[in-house]
Amino acid sequence: MVPTLGTGRERKLGLRERKKIQTRQAIRHAAYRLFAEQGYDATPVDQIAEAAEVSPSTVFRYFPTKEDIVLTDEYDPVIEEALRARPVDEHPVESIRQVLIASLRDLVLHQDDSIVLRTRLIRDVPAIRGRMAETQAESNRVIRSVLAERTGKPADDLELRVITSALLAALHETVMYWVDTGQAGDLEALLDTTLDVLARGLTLPPRPPTDDTPAGPRP
Amino acid sequence: MVPTLGTGRERKLGLRERKKIQTRQAIRHAAYRLFAEQGYDATPVDQIAEAAEVSPSTVFRYFPTKEDIVLTDEYDPVIEEALRARPVDEHPVESIRQVLIASLRDLVLHQDDSIVLRTRLIRDVPAIRGRMAETQAESNRVIRSVLAERTGKPADDLELRVITSALLAALHETVMYWVDTGQAGDLEALLDTTLDVLARGLTLPPRPPTDDTPAGPRP
């Protein structure tokens, strides 16, 4: 099969492709609705299929596992690109900080609240939480490869592995904290705190907030 | 295989309790052997039950999920106790370092190679890897509570959560690295490297080891 090269963008999606995207979204929307209504475990795939008006086979064709209906994250390429755009000699923690804050603002701008739904499911459903480890491992790999490129170190270098895994775990924990506290605080400020702790070498703050600085997040 | 009965401290346990321990081990040993022989996914629980000479019901009574046959770690209480024994004002990263190195030496002393088998399964089987996240979350909670006690901070404090999750993720990554490289290097030295990276704020080493400058503290 020889696709016509360089004929514009993917503006001209065939009917087939469009239907696929449509089906995918139908399944996901149906699933999210049912999960919210009756819970994840209490919602069989058959029911999702029925609600999305497809056969159960089709659901599994689009999402290899039920968990994948919730956990399909397409942020990795975005993060990767943004990360590559940072100055080469910048401290990794600082680079991540900038990239995350930027994409976070983007999300807020687009009123995308699916993160909250997703994060709640990740927190509450063990199966999803487990599968989350997989996607996090993937992000890990992506970020590590960027850091490897710019430091000249091999991608399987222990120190790189440690840096990225610790970083990602800490960030994940921060979002969890945010959701745990009802998304009350300012996520940006929380991320700042987290990255500071990391940059500080996992120590507690050098001085306790005994003065009248009203900086702390108040849930 | 003839089990040696009633030796050592098991004397005080009733026959019932001893049989329970025996059954538990029989299941686990059968499972490990079959997993090694034919792979995890290719080994149904029924087969494990048969090999262990118990009914499938019994297997599920001892291990709620198939993954739990692999992932039952009873190290948490040990770690917790050892951690509490450290000086209160010690840097958390340093406390962990000491505790881990001690228990590591203990493992090597007892010729316990189940860690390697386990870690390989964790690396290679997605289902187990996923469930691993759960047990790690549990360890997370335990360690966090110890740190909370000695710092006076609430257990759900963001900074504590960040410290423990980053720490555990980094340690897990280190063991993975060790297994990836065929358990060739010295695990203690690897742990040192890792904890140094954390204490250093996730930076790369200040200067590459090109000259003969006497390095920092090397025990």
Next chain:
DNA sequence: GCAGAATTTGAGAGTTACTGTCATTTGACG
């Protein structure tokens, strides 16, 4: 437009990890 190729879909049967129930067995103990 149309025939045929390629792809997607649905239906159904099969496997496996679990869950719940209940009768039987087995160790604990006076």
Next chain:
DNA sequence: CGTCAAATGACAGTAACTCTCAAATTCTGC
């Protein structure tokens, strides 16, 4: 020995997948 509680096994049932194959749908060359 007899009784009681705990452990076990047999069985039925559910739900998440997997595989296979035929029917429906879209694409392609003419």
